[in-house]
């Protein structure tokens with residue numbers, strides 16, 4: 219089973235951006251946490267971050283027939299992007315939405331999530347551990363043949 223972890227805009231600024239909301243750990247720390255977990259559990263993983271909506275759409279499209287599960291933190295595109303929702307629907311790969319912060323307790327404009335219309339599950343407010351929970355969920359549910 220191969221999992222793709224997708225991160226949207228400004229998540230490359232983790233550790234610098236709003237540490238009271240997102241913590242002091244960097245994006246590199248996040249990648250290392252995910253890679254070590256996947257190494258331990260023998261999960262094939264790819265991690266991708268982009269600040270550009272079209273690049274994220276391209277990456278989802280390229281996942282067709284090559285990726286078995288997607289963990290996606292679309293960041294600000296969560297609240298604006300029908301294109302990301304449509305890309306997920308197009309490839310029809312099981313997906314989990316992750317947010318580092320608890321978006322449900324933040325501004326009104328963060329209460330809408332377009333990808334949520336497709337994703338099986340949303341994990342928010344658990345920091346970096348939310349990514350691990352999402353990966354494990356997908357592996358437990360879809361990784362039986364490995």
Ligand code: DQA
Nearest residue numbers: 228291293294317318319328
């Ligand atoms: C975020 C929440 C979004 O509202 C915000 O735009 C982000 C990060 C999170 O991980 O908590 O960039 O997706």
